Amino acid sequence: MKKRIAELIRARDDFLITSHQNPDGDSIGSQIALALALERIGKKVSVINYHPIPTLYRPLPQSEKIRVSKDLERVYPVAFVLECSYIERTGLNGLEGSYIINIDHHRQNTRFGHINWVTTKAAAVGEMIYDLIELLGIELTSAMACSIYAAIITDTGSFHYSNTSAHTFDICSELVKWGVNPAWIADILYYSNQAEKIKILGEVLSSLEIDPNGKIAWLTIPEKSLHYHQPSWDETEDYVVFPQSIKGVEVSLLFKEMASNRYKVSLRSRGNIDVSEIAEKFGGGGHHNASGCLVEGDYLTVREIVLQQVKKSLKKQKLTEP
Amino acid sequence: MKKRIAELIRARDDFLITSHQNPDGDSIGSQIALALALERIGKKVSVINYHPIPTLYRPLPQSEKIRVSKDLERVYPVAFVLECSYIERTGLNGLEGSYIINIDHHRQNTRFGHINWVTTKAAAVGEMIYDLIELLGIELTSAMACSIYAAIITDTGSFHYSNTSAHTFDICSELVKWGVNPAWIADILYYSNQAEKIKILGEVLSSLEIDPNGKIAWLTIPEKSLHYHQPSWDETEDYVVFPQSIKGVEVSLLFKEMASNRYKVSLRSRGNIDVSEIAEKFGGGGHHNASGCLVEGDYLTVREIVLQQVKKSLKKQKLTEP
Numbered sequence: 001m002k003k004r005i006a007e008l009i010r011a012r013d014d015f016l017i018t019s020h021q022n023p024d025g026d027s028i029g030s031q032i033a034l035a036l037a038l039e040r041i042g043k044k045v046s047v048i049n050y051h052p053i054p055t056l057y058r059p060l061p062q063s064e065k066i067r068v069s070k071d072l073e074r075v076y077p078v079a080f081v082l083e084c085s086y087i088e089r090t091g092l093n094g095l096e097g098s099y100i101i102n103i104d105h106h107r108q109n110t111r112f113g114h115i116n117w118v119t120t121k122a123a124a125v126g127e128m129i130y131d132l133i134e135l136l137g138i139e140l141t142s143a144m145a146c147s148i149y150a151a152i153i154t155d156t157g158s159f160h161y162s163n164t165s166a167h168t169f170d171i172c173s174e175l176v177k178w179g180v181n182p183a184w185i186a187d188i189l190y191y192s193n194q195a196e197k198i199k200i201l202g203e204v205l206s207s208l209e210i211d212p213n214g215k216i217a218w219l220t221i222p223e224k225s226l227h228y229h230q231p232s233w234d235e236t237e238d239y240v241v242f243p244q245s246i247k248g249v250e251v252s253l254l255f256k257e258m259a260s261n262r263y264k265v266s267l268r269s270r271g272n273i274d275v276s277e278i279a280e281k282f283g284g285g286g287h288h289n290a291s292g293c294l295v296e297g298d299y300l301t302v303r304e305i306v307l308q309q310v311k312k313s314l315k316k317q318k319l320t321e322p
Numbered sequence: 323m324k325k326r327i328a329e330l331i332r333a334r335d336d337f338l339i340t341s342h343q344n345p346d347g348d349s350i351g352s353q354i355a356l357a358l359a360l361e362r363i364g365k366k367v368s369v370i371n372y373h374p375i376p377t378l379y380r381p382l383p384q385s386e387k388i389r390v391s392k393d394l395e396r397v398y399p400v401a402f403v404l405e406c407s408y409i410e411r412t413g414l415n416g417l418e419g420s421y422i423i424n425i426d427h428h429r430q431n432t433r434f435g436h437i438n439w440v441t442t443k444a445a446a447v448g449e450m451i452y453d454l455i456e457l458l459g460i461e462l463t464s465a466m467a468c469s470i471y472a473a474i475i476t477d478t479g480s481f482h483y484s485n486t487s488a489h490t491f492d493i494c495s496e497l498v499k500w501g502v503n504p505a506w507i508a509d510i511l512y513y514s515n516q517a518e519k520i521k522i523l524g525e526v527l528s529s530l531e532i533d534p535n536g537k538i539a540w541l542t543i544p545e546k547s548l549h550y551h552q553p554s555w556d557e558t559e560d561y562v563v564f565p566q567s568i569k570g571v572e573v574s575l576l577f578k579e580m581a582s583n584r585y586k587v588s589l590r591s592r593g594n595i596d597v598s599e600i601a602e603k604f605g606g607g608g609h610h611n612a613s614g615c616l617v618e619g620d621y622l623t624v625r626e627i628v629l630q631q632v633k634k635s636l637k638k639q640k641l642t643e644p
Contacts, residue, residue: 158480159494160508166498172481173491186482191592192569195532195539201564202527210517217517242523247514270513 016076025154033147050091061143126151142179217243223257338398347476355469372413448473464501539565545579
């Protein structure tokens with residue numbers, strides 16, 4: 001599949017690269033790296049996303065390459081859709097006339113492209129882009145290497161997740177040789193918090209609750225707290241890792257009251273529990289071990305119906321375990 | 323130097339391996355890996371530390387190899403001293419008659435051994451032990467690989483610190499091929515918290531204070547809180563990373579009231595500020611970017627005198643910068 005994509009890249013000249021709404025480190029890093037690689041061999045490339053990239057990622061080299069639009073201003077002959085399980089996740093209007101190259105590492109990918117390169121073994125789409133660039137024989141630049149490294153460190157949770165492989169480390173070694181400074185990237189991604197974020201975290205941690213069996217833990221951020229502190233969209237997103245860091249916890253949740261009676265629920269899991277299935281029940285989606293959804297209702301009701309679904313998943317998993 | 327050590331290992335049969343008091347992931351991982359490697363080529367090995375290994379590291383394979391003692395029961399002909407800047411950090415009595423092999427990666431190392439292999443470029447002593455095992459031509463086992471991986475991930479802060487090199491990633495790739503499951507090790511080291519730890523963290527974060535210039539930030543844990551929650555020795559140690567994660571902060575501190583008017587101060591820094599120099603002023607020690615000391619006095623006085631030293635270091639750095 002990789003070879004077919006490489007041939008197509010060599011044959012064509014005008015490309016669009018897009019990714020999912022609320023882009024993360026993997027989508028942003030993969031898009032920039034692919035765009036720079038294509039430009040290096042003289043191709044014309046547009047990089048367009050539905051949402052602007054979060055503040056966090058803006059210090060990454062060439063991040064200004066990514067433009068924001070809902071409606072494409074013309075039909076692109078070939079469009080790369082990166083890190084999307086289904087094409088609607090792009091949020092873009094105007095992809096209909098394009099030849100779609102779908103590059104993804106999610107199990108749930110619906111094979112919506114004309115070419116579908118989906119491998120769940122890849123730790124990040126960034127890893128796949130590295131392999132593609134290597135196959136094309138394009139020499140890396142420091143900016144390309146930084147983008148791929150940012151994609152990988154984000155999607156492996158600093159090499160903590162089960163998708164981290166020997167190949168992942170091999171690539172990172174190469175990326176350092178091409179100019180990546182791991183501490184500089186970590187500084188941008190993990191040590192550039194606003195003081196406010198750390199203070200709110202203190203408040204939010206006091207809301208920690210754990211199911212009597214110790215397998216489900218959750219945090220809650222009430223609207224008044226979000227309103228008072230006004231953190232940016234992505235600033236409180238990773239708080240869900242704190243309940244997840246507790247021994248024995250298999251599913252962790254963050255209930256964030258976005259508006260009165262409207263909750264953004266973030267879910268994380270370890271191992272076999274598929275939280276994307278749970279989020280899908282409420283019209284959300286995501287990955288096997290990380291997902292999210294929006295649920296309407298008062299806090300007690302929202303919490304109850306979501307936790308019921310989590311308990312069902314835990315029960316189902318127990319039944320299917322050997 | 324590595325070659326001389328390899329020759330000595332081949333020539334001798336009876337070894338002691340020790341490390342510093344309050345052992346961390348690098349000392350524990352390096353000790354276990356070296357012990358297993360020596361045993362694999364038929365050597366007699368004792369692994370002895372002053373302090374028992376923290377609960378956190380006990381699930382690591384073969385961690386029970388490490389015995390605890392203050393006084394050595396006999397004179398060992400050859401003793402490896404790992405990860406110690408000076409020999410007194412071992413806390414052991416009875417090393418006097420031994421031929422000392424000093425293996426370390428700290429700049430301040432006093433070259434106290436008969437052989438001194440000190441390279442500040444190594445991300446961890448575990449990295450040096452990997453190189454030594456390779457030079458000896460000893461085949462890795464899964465337990466050896468896990469130990470080295472634990473050493474590296476600890477001393478690089480999950481590959482976030484500036485000591486992370488291409489060689490570090492090359493080694494990790496090899497370790498995965500020899501059986502390391504990165505997610506399993508991360509689970510042990512980072513996702514096995516007691517719920518209590520997360521709750522206290524909430525309380526502690528509310529104590530966050532930041533110097534008006536935004537370069538120094540600190541947290542405080544009062545004795546009554548430690549007393550009430552009774553966390554284990556190492557459980558609150560890493561709270562100091564939270565002030566450190568704030569943008570612009572160059573030095574972060576954690577003041578922990580161990581007893582009335584007795585404070586354990588943990589210091590972390592970014593870049594050029596050497597916090598081991600600051601800790602040394604109060605009879606403590608440590609690394610360039612991570613150190614600690616004990617200071618007596620009431621809270622306001624302790625805080626004042628320690629912050630004064632930090633400010634002096636910041637001023638000195640500013641003067642010496644190009």
